[in-house]
Amino acid sequence: MIKDVYNLRRKQSVWRNLKTELLIVLAIALIIFAKDLLAQSGIRYIHQERSLYRNILVTEDSQRRCLRFTITSRNGQNQSCRYLDKPVELVFPYAKMTLASLLVHSNPQRILIVGLGGGTLSDTYSQLFPDADIVISEIDDAVVRVAREYFGFQETDKISVDVGDARVFIKRAGLRGEKYDLVILDAFNGEYIPEHLMTVEFLEEVKRLLPDSGMVVANTFSTSRLYAAESNTYREVFGEIYNIRMSGTGNRVIVASMQSLPDTDTLESRAPAFKELLEPFGMDVTEYPKYMSNEVSWDTSERILTDQYSPANLLNN
Amino acid sequence: MNEKTITHSRFQITLVLMLAFMSGFIIMAIELLGGRILAPYFGSSIFVWGSIITVFMLSLSIGYLLGGKLSLLKPDLRLYGSFFVCASFLLLPLVFAGNEIMESVFLRIEDPRYGSLLVSMLLFFLPTAIMGMIAPYSVRLLVISTDGSGHVAGKLYFISTLGSALGTLATSFYLVLWFEVNQILITMCLVLIGAGFVAIMAGIRNIQSEKPNSAGDNPQ
Numbered sequence: 001m002i003k004d005v006y007n008l009r010r011k012q013s014v015w016r017n018l019k020t021e022l023l024i025v026l027a028i029a030l031i032i033f034a035k036d037l038l039a040q041s042g043i044r045y046i047h048q049e050r051s052l053y054r055n056i057l058v059t060e061d062s063q064r065r066c067l068r069f070t071i072t073s074r075n076g077q078n079q080s081c082r083y084l085d086k087p088v089e090l091v092f093p094y095a096k097m098t099l100a101s102l103l104v105h106s107n108p109q110r111i112l113i114v115g116l117g118g119g120t121l122s123d124t125y126s127q128l129f130p131d132a133d134i135v136i137s138e139i140d141d142a143v144v145r146v147a148r149e150y151f152g153f154q155e156t157d158k159i160s161v162d163v164g165d166a167r168v169f170i171k172r173a174g175l176r177g178e179k180y181d182l183v184i185l186d187a188f189n190g191e192y193i194p195e196h197l198m199t200v201e202f203l204e205e206v207k208r209l210l211p212d213s214g215m216v217v218a219n220t221f222s223t224s225r226l227y228a229a230e231s232n233t234y235r236e237v238f239g240e241i242y243n244i245r246m247s248g249t250g251n252r253v254i255v256a257s258m259q260s261l262p263d264t265d266t267l268e269s270r271a272p273a274f275k276e277l278l279e280p281f282g283m284d285v286t287e288y289p290k291y292m293s294n295e296v297s298w299d300t301s302e303r304i305l306t307d308q309y310s311p312a313n314l315l316n317n
Numbered sequence: 318m319n320e321k322t323i324t325h326s327r328f329q330i331t332l333v334l335m336l337a338f339m340s341g342f343i344i345m346a347i348e349l350l351g352g353r354i355l356a357p358y359f360g361s362s363i364f365v366w367g368s369i370i371t372v373f374m375l376s377l378s379i380g381y382l383l384g385g386k387l388s389l390l391k392p393d394l395r396l397y398g399s400f401f402v403c404a405s406f407l408l409l410p411l412v413f414a415g416n417e418i419m420e421s422v423f424l425r426i427e428d429p430r431y432g433s434l435l436v437s438m439l440l441f442f443l444p445t446a447i448m449g450m451i452a453p454y455s456v457r458l459l460v461i462s463t464d465g466s467g468h469v470a471g472k473l474y475f476i477s478t479l480g481s482a483l484g485t486l487a488t489s490f491y492l493v494l495w496f497e498v499n500q501i502l503i504t505m506c507l508v509l510i511g512a513g514f515v516a517i518m519a520g521i522r523n524i525q526s527e528k529p530n531s532a533g534d535n536p537q
Contacts, residue, residue, distance in 0.1 A: 052363050139362060165360020168429050175424075196356035307357045308497035314490075 051142030080118030119153030341480030380449015388457035398516030
């Protein structure tokens with residue numbers, strides 16, 4: 001009897017060991033397979049590291065260098081990309097949609113960017129507004145390092161990075177009475193949403209940083225229940241909002257402002273003046289007003305997100 | 318004095334197992350909610366989770382020690398029940414003064430590592446330590462003989478850790494999707510109080526039914 005139990009246990013532990021080994025083999029196979037897929041499409045790995053928060057990969061093909069946080073080669077997993085031969089031009093629609101928000105408020109002198117990525121937005125805004133002070137809040141110092149090393153990101157007397165959680169940074173900045181004309185929230189990647197950066201209380205803290213002419217531009221998602229919940233949350237804090245949406249991208253950009261928002265006709269009439277300024281970034285801004293809408297076209301009964309209730313990742317499934 | 322054969326009523330065994338399961342469930346649910354509670358003040362950086370887990374492990378370890386010490390006295394369901402009631406009351410500051418406590422620490426300590434560690438101590442140490450006392454005391458309530466003690470302990474670990482697993486799963490998959498953090502916490506406080514009272518009542522009943530027995534054992 002005792003021997004039987006012993007044998008059974010031994011069998012079980014053998015099976016358990018076998019399972020672990022199988023899992024390891026599978027994981028290795030998966031990594032090799034994913035790498036092969038990338039290799040087939042002509043993508044090279046420039047750099048790969050595991051930071052405290054994520055995998056960081058820098059890839060390059062014949063046209064562009066990209067930062068990504070996942071190993072899988074699904075579309076849209078790149079966080080940030082640069083064209084090798086024309087580094088100024090923006091690769092992603094969402095970055096262009098973000099720039100289109102300049103039609104709402106045009107001349108920011110102090111800019112806060114939450115989420116560095118490859119430093120695309122920071123570089124773009126610093127080229128557009130060389131005199132503006134730009135502060136970037138980034139949680140992962142490995143991302144800052146990679147942006148410096150592989151994407152030419154540089155801190156200057158105008159551009160500084162605070163490594164830490166953005167919620168903490170914004171709360172402290174509010175206590176210090178700091179003001180930013182433009183706050184760009186770009187901390188949401190497709191895999192995981194920091195839920196404490198999407199609540200009414202958080203947006204109230206962001207609002208404290210905005211002067212009377214201040215504006216928030218948030219790069220988020222265009223699908224799932226989260227779309228409605230997030231829209232309602234922004235409306236709760238800021239009233240009317242603009243949504244910038246384009247087909248072919250899973251992103252949407254929310255524009256909210258301390259002042260009442262200009263109507264679409266006004267945006268149309270402002271656009272030509274910005275055409276030349278924004279052309280180097282690979283966009284014709286006069287096409288963008290038609291993607292911008294202040295209509296409430298979502299389910300307004302979806303619950304508002306608060307610090308008490310913020311299942312953003314569950315709603316995004 | 319003749320050795321009394323100790324048996325436990327089926328009711329007492331079921332009760333203790335259920336309460337052990339429940340305390341496991343609630344401990345992990347609170348730990349998981351802790352991350353969410355601290356995030357608005359200290360962020361969700363890795364060290365915030367580090368602080369929370371450290372404090373939970375520390376308070377549980379101290380709770381185990383104290384619970385074990387207390388179990389040296391005559392096992393008493395009333396005392397056992399009072400652990401649950403105490404834990405419930407010690408959780409109230411988290412619900413009703415959590416923001417004020419976090420705010421005052423946030424204003425005094427710049428470094429979010431030590432801020433989150435201190436806040437975790439203030440908010441979670443006492444209730445979790447009390448809930449830690451439940452496990453060893455449960456063992457004492459169910460153990461009949463030294464031979465069977467490992468079996469009883471194993472069964473209790475099994476049931477309370479199973480509770481922890483389910484508490485983690487239920488909270489992260491569903492409860493936060495359906496309810497506000499404070500609604501979940503208040504419900505858990507009420508469940509703890511209810512459970513505590515059931516144990517206390519059962520303890521009182523045990524004492525009353527023991528009295529005639531002890532009179533019989535020891536005729537004067």
